Amino acid sequence: xxxxLVPIAIVLVGFVLFLGLKGVPFLRTAAIDVAATPTPAxxxxxxxxxxxxxxxxxxxxxxDRLPLDPKARFFxxxxxxxxxEQARLEVRDxxxxxxxxxxxxxxxxxxxxxxxxxxxxxRGLTGAVMCIDNLGRGTLTFVGADHTGRQGAPSATTIAxxxxxGRVRDPRxxxxxxxxxxxxxxxxxxxxxxxxxxxxxxxxxxxxxxxVGLLAVLLLTAVxxxxxxxxxxxxxxxxxxxxxxxx
Amino acid sequence: MSRLRTTLxxxxxxxxxxxxxxxxxxxxxALSTPPLQGPDEADHVAYVARLAETGHVPLADSGRGxxxxxxxxxxxxxxxxxxxxxxxxxxxxxxxxxxxxxxxFEDQQPPGSNGRGEGPLSTAKNPPLYYWxxxxxxxxxxxGHFFDRLFALRFFGLLAxxxxxxxxxxxxxxxxxxxxxxxxxxxxxxxxxxxxGFMSGVVNSDILLATVFAAFSWLALRTVRLGLDWRRAAGLxxxxxxxxxxxxxxxxxxxxxxVTLVVAWIxxxxxxxxxxxAGLTAGGVAIAGFLVxxxxxxxxxxxxxxxxxxxVTLGKSGAFKIGDLLGNIWQFYFPRLGFMTPxxxxxxxxxxxxxxxxxxxxxxxxxxxxxxxVYDRVQLVVALLLGxxxxxxxxxxRAVLAAWPRVVVLVxxxxxxxxxxxxxxxxxxxxxxxxxxxxxxxxxLPLTPLVGVSVAAIVAALxxxxxxxxxxxxxxxLLCLSIGGLSLNVQRFYA
Numbered sequence: 014x015x016x017x018l019v020p021i022a023i024v025l026v027g028f029v030l031f032l033g034l035k036g037v038p039f040l041r042t043a044a045i046d047v048a049a050t051p052t053p054a055x056x057x058x059x060x061x062x063x064x065x066x067x068x069x070x071x072x073x074x075x076x077d078r079l080p081l082d083p084k085a086r087f088f089x090x091x092x093x094x095x096x097x098e099q100a101r102l103e104v105r106d107x108x109x110x111x112x113x114x115x116x117x118x119x120x121x122x123x124x125x126x127x128x129x130x131x132x133x134x135x136r137g138l139t140g141a142v143m144c145i146d147n148l149g150r151g152t153l154t155f156v157g158a159d160h161t162g163r164q165g166a167p168s169a170t171t172i173a174x175x176x177x178x179g180r181v182r183d184p185r186x187x188x189x190x191x192x193x194x195x196x197x198x199x200x201x202x203x204x205x206x207x208x209x210x211x212x213x214x215x216x217x218x219x220x221x222x223x224x225v226g227l228l229a230v231l232l233l234t235a236v237x238x239x240x241x242x243x244x245x246x247x248x249x250x251x252x253x254x255x256x257x258x259x260x
Numbered sequence: 261m262s263r264l265r266t267t268l269x270x271x272x273x274x275x276x277x278x279x280x281x282x283x284x285x286x287x288x289x290a291l292s293t294p295p296l297q298g299p300d301e302a303d304h305v306a307y308v309a310r311l312a313e314t315g316h317v318p319l320a321d322s323g324r325g326x327x328x329x330x331x332x333x334x335x336x337x338x339x340x341x342x343x344x345x346x347x348x349x350x351x352x353x354x355x356x357x358x359x360x361x362x363x364x365f366e367d368q369q370p371p372g373s374n375g376r377g378e379g380p381l382s383t384a385k386n387p388p389l390y391y392w393x394x395x396x397x398x399x400x401x402x403x404g405h406f407f408d409r410l411f412a413l414r415f416f417g418l419l420a421x422x423x424x425x426x427x428x429x430x431x432x433x434x435x436x437x438x439x440x441x442x443x444x445x446x447x448x449x450x451x452x453x454x455x456x457g458f459m460s461g462v463v464n465s466d467i468l469l470a471t472v473f474a475a476f477s478w479l480a481l482r483t484v485r486l487g488l489d490w491r492r493a494a495g496l497x498x499x500x501x502x503x504x505x506x507x508x509x510x511x512x513x514x515x516x517x518x519v520t521l522v523v524a525w526i527x528x529x530x531x532x533x534x535x536x537x538a539g540l541t542a543g544g545v546a547i548a549g550f551l552v553x554x555x556x557x558x559x560x561x562x563x564x565x566x567x568x569x570x571x572v573t574l575g576k577s578g579a580f581k582i583g584d585l586l587g588n589i590w591q592f593y594f595p596r597l598g599f600m601t602p603x604x605x606x607x608x609x610x611x612x613x614x615x616x617x618x619x620x621x622x623x624x625x626x627x628x629x630x631x632x633x634v635y636d637r638v639q640l641v642v643a644l645l646l647g648x649x650x651x652x653x654x655x656x657x658r659a660v661l662a663a664w665p666r667v668v669v670l671v672x673x674x675x676x677x678x679x680x681x682x683x684x685x686x687x688x689x690x691x692x693x694x695x696x697x698x699x700x701x702x703x704x705l706p707l708t709p710l711v712g713v714s715v716a717a718i719v720a721a722l723x724x725x726x727x728x729x730x731x732x733x734x735x736x737x738l739l740c741l742s743i744g745g746l747s748l749n750v751q752r753f754y755a
Contacts, residue, residue: 020732027736031743039747044755047351049358051340054349062347080338082355137357139338158347166340203755213354213754217295217339217362217407225291232288232743239281240735243274243448247440248728250272 016252017245024241032233039203046198046206048085052076052166052190053158064189065093066157066170068147073175074155075144075184076191078168081106083133084209087196088143091156092122098149102129106141109134117145122154128199143193146175157189166190274444275429282425282451282460285742286418289461289623292749294352295334295410296341297624298462299702303383304394305463306331308413311391312398313375317556323379330374330406333365344753345625352753366406374406383465388556389505390465413463420471421460425451427474428709434481435666435713442716445731449712450474452738454621454745459702465507466702472503473706476513477673480520484665487528488521493538494545496520501549505556509703512680517542519672527665579690588689589682604694615639617701619711621745628752630744641737649714652721674710 053062068074081104088102096119103114113131120127134141147153157170170191173184197209211222211229218225296302306327310318313328327335335342338361339353394413401412425447432446450456459467476499483492500517503510521542525535587600592609596602616622620638622629653660660667681703688698715734719727 016728020728023729023732024736024739027733028739031736031740035740035744036747044751047755049353049355050343050347050350053343054347054351080353080355080357080361082357085355137355137360139357139361166343167337203751206755210750210754213352214291214750216354216356216359217352218291219408219411220291228284228288228291231284232746236281236284237739239277240448240452240739241732243277243281243444244441244728244732244735246277247274247444248731250274250440251727252724 014249017249020248021241021245024237024244028237041202041204043200043202044206045089045194045196046201046209047194048082048197048209049080049195050193051079051195052168052170052193054192054194062158063093064157064159066155066172066187066189066191067152068145068155068172069152070147070150071175073144073146073173073181074187074191075142075171075173076168076193077142077171078139079104079141079143079193080195081111081134081138081141082195083135083137084197085195086133087128087130087199089126089128089194089196089199090145091192092120092125092127092153093156094122094154095151096121096149097127097153098151100148100153101146102131102143103146104131104141104143106134106138108140109136109138111135111138111141124156128196155191157187157191159189272440272443274440275426275447278425278429278444278447278451279422282421282457283418285451285457285746286421286460288746289458289749290411290414290418291461292746292753293458293462293624294341294344294753295339295407296331297344297352297753298459298464299625299700300383301463302327302331302335302342303381304391304465305410305413306377306381307383307386307391308394308398308463309374309409310377310381311388312395313372317388317391318377318381318384319379320382320384321380323381326377326379326381328374328377329369330366331377333362334406337365338362345627348627348752351755354754362407363405374404386465386507387505387510387553389502390468390507393468394463410463414461417460417463417467420467421451421456424456424467424471424474424709427471427478428712431474431478431481431709432713432716434478434485435670436716436720439720441727441731442713442720445716445719445734446709446712448731448735449715449738450708452735452742453619453708453711454623454738454742455618455702455705456708457742458621458623458745459705464702466705469503469506469510470705470708472499472506472510473513473673473677474709475499476503476516477670477709480516480669480673481666483520484524484527484669488524488530488538489534490537490541492524493521493542497542497545498549501545501552504549505553509677509680509684509706512676512706513673514676516669516673516676520669523665523668523672580687584690585683585686588686592682603689605689605697606694608697608699611635611639613699613701614704615642618704619701621741622701623745623749624752628745628749630741630748634741634744638741645715645718648718652718656721670710670713674707677704677706 066074097117098119100117101114102117105112111134115129115131117127117129170187171184172187174182176182211225214225215222296305307318309328310316338358343350344352394416397412397416398409401409428450429443429447432443436442479496479499483496496517500513503513584601588603591600591603615638616635619642620630620635681699685697685699688696719731722730
């Protein structure tokens, strides 16, 4: 049995060290907690994929067919050029009558993310419309992406003029789609996202989130233990006389 | 029942544990990789759906629609899984409202609509064995919902991986004479290599091809150990036929089959009558396999009637030059020598394909990968292991010489796979003017059991006190790679 102890110890201690040195810092990594990316999610780091969506002063940009969820409390759009002096984000669902709005923070481009907290709907929706009213004078240029090809999403982006009375004039669909991201939280560690991660992984799979969680626990405990025992037992078996090792 | 229990009790504990580990890792890859995100997964699924629902193979170059309404909606509709393939910032759809909307859409589709993906389909040029295998999973799925069926297809990949681990164990038993530690290392490499787990967790014919190669490798060593008779010749040829019916790259098994039969005959000098029986049986099985391949080819009118839809050729006549091919292969592994023609195409060689895309691993549709330092370490470890293998072969040269039939057969199998990949890549580079090397890490999956045997050979050559230490370190490294890869996969798609 002593011969088994060395490989078992190497695998188990080595794995614990791996978890401590790499796993724990990984889980502590703070990141935006993305609930959904219903439109093409262009990145400012990938200039080739970015298409501008320009919203002149006194105009409104809208994106339709958005999914919403009670957990997704934040909307995020990225300003690539211009200064947000006064702008307002509104979300509404024509079918349920849900409506929420909030002002956009004052921001200067380029590549500044405007994260806006809204009152989420009481239940999940799929046909919501999000609009941003540019109430200032200058043009705001948001990060967008090409609507065609593989990145295409069912939602459409429209730009329209808004009068002082709130009347919408001359709406036109833009070829470039505004990149909108729904967040559960603007900044929290992967460890703190764990419950949401299990829900998301299980969403289109035939298993409940608890099963995914159980599998994750097994991967971090039972799997290394099984590998350690397999190598330890094999080492012991090879030391046995042939007739015993055959069994 | 008691017979089953007795059989299960005879499974060695290390193998049972390795199978459990392989199943857990494969299941984790299947769950953590969003639907249709494996390499070409959407097209493999479309092939299975068409075959399972209508009994017809899809068309390669024509047809009224590539995907069924259910798959098209999953890709480009509300869930939008297609967008994940080209947009690293996109996250997998997962909101309950999106799931419900998809279910509502699915419920509105008329019966039989799952089989409406007629073509054109890129995978339609593939032979049908893998898709027959997966069609069983499709038909057996209760409820008939698209995403449940997709998981069932992935689950059959898990079963293929379990078979591959078992064959690798048996292969090592033939190579090392039932020494448990080398067997555990060989099967452990197969169970823990991240690309094996990932590819078994998505829908792709490469995992079945790798499993068939593992079975062939085991049977080949068994044949050269026990000698050639008609049963072994038939079994070996049948497995070779299965490889050819799984994928065009399965053709690499044909030269390996020839070498195995010749080596088995030389090593045992069977009587002429037995040799003739073996030869005739092997020939009969090969002809039957060829007829099946022909029949499946005929069923797919869109491929133009050529083998593998024209994929298996040597390119434009006159363009294929053996000197260029050899120079091409050299430059894949080493810097170009002065007299060589520069290799056409992108800067793509051993580091990218073998280290990054195969032994380290690149997941989903090439958009989940480790940081560069991980691949640097993998490259260093591979170099050290290759050096150790060479030293072990030199130090134990008498044992290597005594085992020449096994060594020749294993080298023939590995060499056939590698040579075919290079020939096909060279042909693609010449044919496309250097645009595409048509060579990627997962194409090397059939080599995994041989990689395992190579590592196990180093372990077997070490003194008995030291061998378990190296075995434990190899297992630990692969385990950390797998868990790390899974974590990155989850972060990419769901965080």
